Amino acid sequence: MNFESINIWCWIIPILVGLLCAIFGYLLGKGANATIDNSSELIELKNRNAKLEADLAACTQKMATESLEMVSSEIPFNKSAAKAAMGKNVKQDDLKIVEGIGPKIEGLFHNYDIKTWKALSKTTVSKCQEVLDSGGDRYKVHDPASWPMQAKMCYEGKWKELNKWQVEHKHGKL
Known part of the structure; x- marks a missing residue:
């Protein structure tokens, strides 16, 4: 093989494409590892969950109280x-x-x-x-x-x- 007859561009183009791919791959990989800050949304959802659990507990308590009232509201037999x-x-x-x-x-x-x-x-x-x-x-x-x-x-x-x-x-x- 004669290296003198090979055009210089045959060497430069693959090297440039390789460098561009390496840089592009690095930037894509770096962007994928970047963490998105969801802490405010997570805190909001935790607060909402706590409120719903409190509502559920209040409803359960109310149902228990009403069932006791229903039992006590039996009409007495005369x-x-x-x-x-x-x-x-x-x-x-x-x-x-x-x-x-x-x-x-x-x-x-x-x-x-x-x-x-x-x-x-x-x-x-x-x-x-x-x-x-x-x-x-x-x-x-x-x-x-x-x-x-x-x-x-x-x-x-x-x-x-x-x-x-x-x-x-x-x-x-x-």
């Missing part, structure tokens, strides 16, 4: 008022006081964990029908449409209204 209005002794949460419910149907409701007037008052008519259907064909003649309403009157201690309603509506049918 046995003498029930006896005066109904004309017979009434036991608390006796589902048989509801017109149309007898001992066997009461047992069916107890099987479904519906044991109080309050629970029966919050039960839908379709759920009452489901309870009756679980007892078989002999309970098809019963109509549970008014049972939740009657149970609500019992729970709220509206004995005179219940007695009047039961007298006006023969056999508890609407």
